[in-house]
Amino acid sequence: MSDPVKTDQPEVTTETVEVAPGEVVAQRSVDVRMSTARRVGIGVAIVLIGLVTVLGLGLSAGSGSTSFDLNAGDVGIQLPKVNVPGTVTVIVLGILIVLVGVWQLVRGLQGAALRWAGIAVALLFIIAFLTWAGSAGKQSVQIASLLQQTLLLATPLILGAMAGVMCEKTGVINVAIEGQMLFGAFAGALFGTIAGTWVGLVAAAVIGGVMGALLAVFSIRFLVNQVILGVVLNAFAIGLTGYLYGAVMAKDPTGTNTPATFSPIKIPVLGDIPVIGPLLFDQNIMVYLMYLIVAVIDIMLIRSRWGLRTRAVGEHPKAADTVGINVLRLRYQNVIIGGCIAGIAGAALTIGSVGQFNKGITSGQGFIALAALIFGRWTPRGALGAALFFGFATALQTALSLFQSLPVRIDSDLLAMLPYLATLFAVAGLVGRVRAPAADGEPYVKG
Amino acid sequence: MTPDLGKPDKDRPDLVKADKDRPDADTAQPMAPANQTLDQAADRPGIGTMLRSDHPFVVTVLAVISAMIVGAILIIASDGPTRQAIGYFFQAPLDTFNAAGWAVRDAYVALFEGSIYNPGGGQALAPLSETLVYATPLILAGLSVTLAFRAGLFNIGAQGQILMSAALAGYIGFAWHLPWAVHIIVAILGGVIGGAIWAAIAGALKARTGAHEVITTIMLNYIAVNFVNYLLGVTWFQAPPYNQAVSRTVEGNARFWPLFGADLRVNFSFILAIAATAFVWWLLKYGTFGFRVRAVGANQNASRTAGISVSSTYIWVMVLVGALSGLAGVAQILGSANNYQVTASVDAGVGFTAITVALLGRGTAWGTFWAGLLFGALTAGSGQLQVATTTPPDLVQVLQALVVLFIAAPGLIRLIFRLRRSDSSGSAVLAKGWNG
Numbered sequence: 001m002s003d004p005v006k007t008d009q010p011e012v013t014t015e016t017v018e019v020a021p022g023e024v025v026a027q028r029s030v031d032v033r034m035s036t037a038r039r040v041g042i043g044v045a046i047v048l049i050g051l052v053t054v055l056g057l058g059l060s061a062g063s064g065s066t067s068f069d070l071n072a073g074d075v076g077i078q079l080p081k082v083n084v085p086g087t088v089t090v091i092v093l094g095i096l097i098v099l100v101g102v103w104q105l106v107r108g109l110q111g112a113a114l115r116w117a118g119i120a121v122a123l124l125f126i127i128a129f130l131t132w133a134g135s136a137g138k139q140s141v142q143i144a145s146l147l148q149q150t151l152l153l154a155t156p157l158i159l160g161a162m163a164g165v166m167c168e169k170t171g172v173i174n175v176a177i178e179g180q181m182l183f184g185a186f187a188g189a190l191f192g193t194i195a196g197t198w199v200g201l202v203a204a205a206v207i208g209g210v211m212g213a214l215l216a217v218f219s220i221r222f223l224v225n226q227v228i229l230g231v232v233l234n235a236f237a238i239g240l241t242g243y244l245y246g247a248v249m250a251k252d253p254t255g256t257n258t259p260a261t262f263s264p265i266k267i268p269v270l271g272d273i274p275v276i277g278p279l280l281f282d283q284n285i286m287v288y289l290m291y292l293i294v295a296v297i298d299i300m301l302i303r304s305r306w307g308l309r310t311r312a313v314g315e316h317p318k319a320a321d322t323v324g325i326n327v328l329r330l331r332y333q334n335v336i337i338g339g340c341i342a343g344i345a346g347a348a349l350t351i352g353s354v355g356q357f358n359k360g361i362t363s364g365q366g367f368i369a370l371a372a373l374i375f376g377r378w379t380p381r382g383a384l385g386a387a388l389f390f391g392f393a394t395a396l397q398t399a400l401s402l403f404q405s406l407p408v409r410i411d412s413d414l415l416a417m418l419p420y421l422a423t424l425f426a427v428a429g430l431v432g433r434v435r436a437p438a439a440d441g442e443p444y445v446k447g
Numbered sequence: 448m449t450p451d452l453g454k455p456d457k458d459r460p461d462l463v464k465a466d467k468d469r470p471d472a473d474t475a476q477p478m479a480p481a482n483q484t485l486d487q488a489a490d491r492p493g494i495g496t497m498l499r500s501d502h503p504f505v506v507t508v509l510a511v512i513s514a515m516i517v518g519a520i521l522i523i524a525s526d527g528p529t530r531q532a533i534g535y536f537f538q539a540p541l542d543t544f545n546a547a548g549w550a551v552r553d554a555y556v557a558l559f560e561g562s563i564y565n566p567g568g569g570q571a572l573a574p575l576s577e578t579l580v581y582a583t584p585l586i587l588a589g590l591s592v593t594l595a596f597r598a599g600l601f602n603i604g605a606q607g608q609i610l611m612s613a614a615l616a617g618y619i620g621f622a623w624h625l626p627w628a629v630h631i632i633v634a635i636l637g638g639v640i641g642g643a644i645w646a647a648i649a650g651a652l653k654a655r656t657g658a659h660e661v662i663t664t665i666m667l668n669y670i671a672v673n674f675v676n677y678l679l680g681v682t683w684f685q686a687p688p689y690n691q692a693v694s695r696t697v698e699g700n701a702r703f704w705p706l707f708g709a710d711l712r713v714n715f716s717f718i719l720a721i722a723a724t725a726f727v728w729w730l731l732k733y734g735t736f737g738f739r740v741r742a743v744g745a746n747q748n749a750s751r752t753a754g755i756s757v758s759s760t761y762i763w764v765m766v767l768v769g770a771l772s773g774l775a776g777v778a779q780i781l782g783s784a785n786n787y788q789v790t791a792s793v794d795a796g797v798g799f800t801a802i803t804v805a806l807l808g809r810g811t812a813w814g815t816f817w818a819g820l821l822f823g824a825l826t827a828g829s830g831q832l833q834v835a836t837t838t839p840p841d842l843v844q845v846l847q848a849l850v851v852l853f854i855a856a857p858g859l860i861r862l863i864f865r866l867r868r869s870d871s872s873g874s875a876v877l878a879k880g881w882n883g
Contacts (some may be wrong), residue, residue: 228876240848245839374662440882441879
């Protein structure tokens with residue numbers, strides 16, 4: 001089963017597929033040649049997406065030309081609207097997708113090249129879809145506001161995914177991101193109301209850290225199965241925040257649940273750049289904090305002593321221990337910091353956004369952050385990209401439901417499925433055999 | 448903070464060695480008596496020995512007690528009269544204890560009255576009936592999660608499976624017009640198939656591409672929620688006059704019969720839950736397929752070497768898992784739980800609670816059954832809690848999570864109650880990490 005030669009024999013196609021999950025275990029670090037079935041499967045899927053674009057979108061597109069609006073508002077330097085002919089653009093983009101699919105069928109891309117091909121297909125399809133949506137020619141497609149919404153919606157997801165990176169790189173599975181975010185959101189709203197927004201932010205981080213400590217103690221000290229523990233902690237968080245909401249906030253909403261929110265701060269020079277300025281540098285403090293956290297984790301993980309040690313502990317704790325790294329202390333530390341980040345992610349939902357806390361306000365975003373983490377292959381950059389994708393899909397759904405003149409009406413509930421369907425395809429096709437840090441989820445017992 | 452565990456005393460090689468053999472050894476208990484207990488238990492297992500060891504039953508009872516103690520602290524902390532009494536604690540300390548005592552007593556009495564027996568209520572059996580109504584889907588979905596656990600799979604997707612099942616069973620229930628008995632059987636089958644297909648997608652993805660089932664089942668949950676939302680907006684599904692997000696009503700022929708008269712809501716679906724429990728118990732104990740499931744769950748590579756097809760086991764176990772969740776969906780839609788109508792919340796959060804039920808049941812069929820009954824009773828009690836006291840009903844969710852947290856960490860319970868370690872404390876629940 002773990003014999004790599006077998007996977008290349010065409011006559012045992014079914015058996016090749018059969019052994020697929022086994023490869024994950026047996027050949028974690030060996031890069032095997034892609035099986036024929038997988039290569040053809042992915043290739044056919046991409047070609048189909050291309051054909052859907054050409055035939056489905058291209059032929060049903062309106063006769064008008066699509067105009068893209070890149071300006072976020074009426075202030076600052078205004079760029080002219082970009083106008084493209086609807087039908088022709090969609091068909092050209094669709095043909096490009098088909099070409100990528102054919103290339104995959106012939107050459108059998110794998111690894112990084114396949115991921116880039118996947119990203120290219122996704123981008124081409126999105127542009128084609130937006131062109132199609134605006135091709136009736138009545139409304140221009142508001143690219144700038146779409147991207148702005150994307151960033152706002154993605155911020156909690158990105159922070160949540162970073163919490164996951166902190167924990168899982170060091171070898172502790174964190175399924176409890178949802179619960180940590182929920183506590184952060186609650187503490188942010190409560191202390192934000194009582195003592196001011198900044199105190200709320202700190203309280204959110206502290207409470208998230210306490211939840212992280214709970215995860216750490218139970219998984220490291222009491223060796224509880226970490227996946228199970230995460231689910232239980234989520235249930236605990238949902239129950240306790242719900243209880244406290246009923247016992248505290250519902251009785252005195254104005255005194256406990258009306259925090260001020262962070263308002264956008266424009267960064268002097270950078271904020272004046274057309275398009276990217278208002279998008280990236282005229283946001284509230286949560287977004288800047290998110291930039292900072294992503295950058296710090298991304299750099300530190302690769303370039304610092306802490307990062308090297310963290311990765312060593314996550315991959316091979318015994319070896320790390322042998323060279324004198326305190327495995328358990330590093331795990332405690334990283335899991336608690338991860339909890340703090342998840343708490344901040346939760347605060348982004350209350351004091352960073354709408355202000356008020358509601359029961360179950362996270363509504364599964366912690367799980368989406370977890371999916372983004374896996375989707376992004378446990379790297380800060382990958383998780384960032386995946387979280388932005390989720391944010392974009394949600395923003396797109398909202399934008400389209402407001403869009404009056406689609407060539408063909410699409411039900412908003414069906415549109416809402418889009419990000420999840422896309423993840424399902426992507427997880428199955430592109431990153432099916434993900435490789436988590438080798439010791440992820442395995443408690444370390446010295447001896 | 449840093450545990451003593453992993454820092455064995457270097458001067459005592461016997462301890463170093465012992466720690467190796469006992470991966471989750473806690474330091475509260477010296478080695479010698481624990482070994483002694485083990486030997487004694489093998490010779491003559493007495494009830495007294497059992498009560499002082501970490502036997503599953505003992506741990507469960509202690510976990511429930513611990514959860515109720517933490518719950519009591521929460522009740523006291525949020526109780527208005529108690530907080531007032533604390534204001535003058537040093538003048539009259541007894542007042543504080545009095546108020547706190549009453550708050551805790553009221554809350555737990557309300558839980559009891561809502562779930563087991565209410566002397567002040569009209570129908571004496573109504574609380575028990577409610578308990579069974581809430582327990583039925585929890586047992587069925589709990590069995591689904593349990594079965595998946597035994598194969599080493601983590602089914603977070605019971606919610607989606609229940610929704611798809613309820614949508615399909617509900618559709619058959621209101622749109623098809625079939626004779627008595629036939630209609631309900633067809634509707635049940637429809638629901639079971641709906642749930643089975645939805646879970647099989649995750650199983651097939653796992654088997655064919657290695658996509659982790661935690662991610663795929665979560666995604667399938669969201670897709671199912673949005674799909675049901677979509678259905679609740681189309682004319683052939685939504686109830687006229689099309690202004691509310693509810694489906695048409697299931698016909699009488701496709702409804703479960705009440706077990707004890709029309710006054711009590713408990714219905715035939717509870718019998719289905721008992722039958723399903725017996726089936727899962729039989730499957731895991733005697734069934735060939737059950738053996739395959741347990742083998743794959745215990746060790747994938749060994750199973751493969753022994754000639755078991757791991758991927759087909761994954762797919763078929765997920766079909767069964769989905770069928771069980773499907774039965775939970777059927778119980779929700781064809782029983783009285785949701786007014787015989789499909790809504791976006793027809794799953795009533797059962798999918799997630801089922802995970803905790805399965806954990807409490809320690810991966811066994813009958814354990815899941817009793818855990819489902821306990822959680823059903825708590826859920827039924829939360830209604831009375833809301834009616835009779837000012838304590839928020841969410842308390843019940845906290846209690847449920849705490850019970851499972853204490854169960855999941857037997858080391859913690861051992862530490863708190865100074866229990867001896869026995870060899871019967873294990874749980875059959877298996878959930879693999881991302882690389883599994």
